[in-house]
Amino acid sequence: MSNKLQGLVWDACAPAGLSISQVAIMSRLADYSNDDGISWPAIPRIARQVGAKSPNTVRSALKVLEAGGWLKVQERKTKGRNTSNIYRINVAKLVQAAAEANSTDTPSNFEASNSEVSKIEASNSEGSNNKAVAAVSPSNFEADPQVTTTPDPQGNKTLSPAASQPDDSSDESFLALHPEAVVFNAKKRKWGGADDLTAAEYIWGKIIRMYEQAAECDGEISRPKEPDMTLWANEIRLMCTADGRTHKQICELFVRANRDTFWCKNILNPSKLREKWDDLTIKLTANVPAETSAGGHWNSAEAWENTL
Numbered sequence: 001m002s003n004k005l006q007g008l009v010w011d012a013c014a015p016a017g018l019s020i021s022q023v024a025i026m027s028r029l030a031d032y033s034n035d036d037g038i039s040w041p042a043i044p045r046i047a048r049q050v051g052a053k054s055p056n057t058v059r060s061a062l063k064v065l066e067a068g069g070w071l072k073v074q075e076r077k078t079k080g081r082n083t084s085n086i087y088r089i090n091v092a093k094l095v096q097a098a099a100e101a102n103s104t105d106t107p108s109n110f111e112a113s114n115s116e117v118s119k120i121e122a123s124n125s126e127g128s129n130n131k132a133v134a135a136v137s138p139s140n141f142e143a144d145p146q147v148t149t150t151p152d153p154q155g156n157k158t159l160s161p162a163a164s165q166p167d168d169s170s171d172e173s174f175l176a177l178h179p180e181a182v183v184f185n186a187k188k189r190k191w192g193g194a195d196d197l198t199a200a201e202y203i204w205g206k207i208i209r210m211y212e213q214a215a216e217c218d219g220e221i222s223r224p225k226e227p228d229m230t231l232w233a234n235e236i237r238l239m240c241t242a243d244g245r246t247h248k249q250i251c252e253l254f255v256r257a258n259r260d261t262f263w264c265k266n267i268l269n270p271s272k273l274r275e276k277w278d279d280l281t282i283k284l285t286a287n288v289p290a291e292t293s294a295g296g297h298w299n300s301a302e303a304w305e306n307t308l
Contacts, residue, residue: 005030005037005089012097018070022061024050026070029087037071037089044241062087069093084242183230192233196240199247200232200270206258207268227269235270243274253277256284 009030013023028046032039043062047055066073070093074086174186184191192200204227215221239245254273257263257280267273267280 004035005033005091005094008091008094008098011101012094013070015101016097018065018068019061021050021052021057022065025058025061026065026089029071029089033087033089037091037094038086039089040076040084040086042084042242044244183233185230190230190234192230192237195247196233196237197229199236199251200227200229202251203232203254203270203273204229206254210258210264224268232270235274239270239274239277243277245277253280253284256280260284 006027009023009026013026014020018026025046028041028049029039030037032041043055043058046052047058050058052058062071062073065071070090072088072090074088076084076086171184171186174184174189174191175181178184178191180193181191182194183197207224211221211223236247236250239250240247250270250273254267257267257273257276263276263280263284267276273280
């Protein structure tokens with residue numbers, strides 16, 4: 001998190017004519033950024049945090065911000081699938097806009113507000129900032145732990161620790177950032193909400209049932225090892241926030257895979273389900289039972305068990 005950029009955003013963006021929603025999005029990007037203005041939060045996450053009606057509202061605002069020169073957006077893909085974009089805030093433009101806005105303030109207000117500008121103005125002048133931006137490429141990035149569980153395929157180099165996402169390793173700070181988490185590992189930055197955990201437990205129940213049925217025919221088959229439900233819930237959360245799936249779609253596709261003689265042996269966790277999602281969608285042509293499309297929100301694994 002960059003407190004310096006946060007101060008610049010508040011000083012510069014509204015006086016420069018940006019809308020409330022655009023200022024809010026710039027503020028969230030600054031909150032996730034290092035001091036060079038680089039971050040990669042998922043669009044659904046930004047939409048949820050700024051109270052946007054939909055992710056498309058954020059996408060539209062980002063296009064306006066990019067056209068206005070406030071930031072640059074670079075798309076990324078992992079295994080042919082879109083992942084979170086890389087955002088580069090134009091720090092030099094923020095510095096200049098903040099200075100212009102502050103110059104119209106009273107001397108006392110300007111002195112307090114412009115302190116944030118003076119701290120980084122020298123190191124983030126137009127030339128040095130462009131140099132910093134040009135030096136960064138996807139190969140310099142460690143995969144975003146909030147977006148993907150696999151390394152960035154475009155390179156092996158990692159970003160320095162100072163540029164990591166702002167999640168703190170302490171439980172209290174982590175929960176403050178993710179109040180909806182019901183299971184979490186602050187050090188690994190993995191977490192899941194109530195619905196994520198319910199879906200994970202539902203999938204685990206299906207796997208256990210498959211093993212129990214197999215044990216009736218072969219007594220040598222033993223119960224599989226209990227999974228880390230935090231990791232499972234985190235993967236399901238990412239399928240929802242980064243991939244645009246719903247919990248219902250996730251559970252339905254897993255059930256279809258679980259009923260297939262080939263896929264039931266190969267899809268044994270949410271991570272593998274996510275990896276093979278496109279293949280499963282194409283190859284599993286069996287119709288989902290009509291009652292699963294009856295609608296309504298699912299609240300527990302038991303509720304799903306009654307519909308599938």
